[in-house]
Amino acid sequence: MAHTTKASGRLLAHIAGLLLVAVVCGVAAQVIRRDPIPWFETWSNYIEAKALKEGIPLVTSAQVLGFLQAGTHLILDARPAVDYESGHIPSARSVPYEFVSEALMPVQPYLTPSGPIVTYCSGKSCDESLLLTQYLRRQGFTNVVLFAGGFETWNAEGHPVERGAR
Amino acid sequence: MKIAVILSKLVLAAIFLLASVPKIIAPDEFAVAVFRYQLLPDAAVNLVAIFLPWVELVAAITILIPRTSAAAAAIIFGLLAVFTAAISIDLVRGIDISCGCFTLDANAGPIGWWEVVRDVAFLTMAGFVLWSGLRPVKSPASI
Numbered sequence: 001m002a003h004t005t006k007a008s009g010r011l012l013a014h015i016a017g018l019l020l021v022a023v024v025c026g027v028a029a030q031v032i033r034r035d036p037i038p039w040f041e042t043w044s045n046y047i048e049a050k051a052l053k054e055g056i057p058l059v060t061s062a063q064v065l066g067f068l069q070a071g072t073h074l075i076l077d078a079r080p081a082v083d084y085e086s087g088h089i090p091s092a093r094s095v096p097y098e099f100v101s102e103a104l105m106p107v108q109p110y111l112t113p114s115g116p117i118v119t120y121c122s123g124k125s126c127d128e129s130l131l132l133t134q135y136l137r138r139q140g141f142t143n144v145v146l147f148a149g150g151f152e153t154w155n156a157e158g159h160p161v162e163r164g165a166r
Numbered sequence: 167m168k169i170a171v172i173l174s175k176l177v178l179a180a181i182f183l184l185a186s187v188p189k190i191i192a193p194d195e196f197a198v199a200v201f202r203y204q205l206l207p208d209a210a211v212n213l214v215a216i217f218l219p220w221v222e223l224v225a226a227i228t229i230l231i232p233r234t235s236a237a238a239a240a241i242i243f244g245l246l247a248v249f250t251a252a253i254s255i256d257l258v259r260g261i262d263i264s265c266g267c268f269t270l271d272a273n274a275g276p277i278g279w280w281e282v283v284r285d286v287a288f289l290t291m292a293g294f295v296l297w298s299g300l301r302p303v304k305s306p307a308s309i
Binding site for chain 2: 007011014015017018019021022023025026029030035036037038039040041042043046048049052124
């Protein structure tokens with residue numbers, strides 16, 4: 001009995017010691033690191049959080065590449081036109097959210113209520129793609145998915161990029 | 167018996183070492199992986215991303231040291247229990263995310279029941295190492 005109590009006490013002390021070492025390492029890494037992450041972050045502002053909350057399906061760059069190769073989805077770039085022209089996902093159409101109703105006009109012939117659509121903007125900190133997705137859903141387009149990684153992720157992963165206006 | 171304990175320690179050390187390194191290198195990406203589970207309040211996401219990989223690394227190293235192996239096995243057991251529960255909950259909720267276990271690539275395949283089976287196998291190993299470390303050693307006089 002005494003042995004068990006002593007062994008349990010020693011085990012708990014060792015566990016506490018190891019966890020303390022891990023905490024010290026974590027703090028040290030944050031201090032030393034050139035690009036530490038914030039200790040706390042408001043994730044509810046994050047584009048994915050908002051999309052998930054609204055039941056908007058999220059897709060990855062690999063899935064977008066698959067859509068592109070299969071030619072199944074209409075890809076909409078929600079960034080300002082100048083960003084689109086400097087580089088965009090191949091075959092994507094420019095629909096800058098700041099002029100959404102006007103910008104959707106040239107794309108109308110390609111839109112069908114249940115046709116699959118992907119939206120994206122510059123990266124994880126932009127929200128034009130989310131706003132465009134919400135807008136399209138309100139207009140009755142039911143099959144809209146969001147590529148939250150956006151052009152930054154696409155470009156960083158070395159996928160093909162098209163330049164200029166379409 | 168002794169060989170099984172050594173093998174279990176080696177497997178767990180390797181697994182947790184492999185799991186911790188990418189997370190330590192890219193805490194920002196790991197934070198996104200943690201966030202995607204949709205299980206933690208906002209305030210806890212980055213703290214988990216900062217400290218969890220170090221807990222994994224410390225446990226991976228110290229499970230190989232006889233004096234601390236039982237404590238490390240207990241920590242690994244606890245971590246695996248939490249991971250198994252988190253993956254199972256998200257599978258039941260139908261949340262389609264990548265595991266974030268050994269790679270932080272969002273394009274890695276989505277979680278499935280295979281991850282749960284794998285974690286339960288590791289959980290068993292950790293329990294076995296812990297049990298063997300806590301077992302009272304019989305003195306020759308008591309045999």
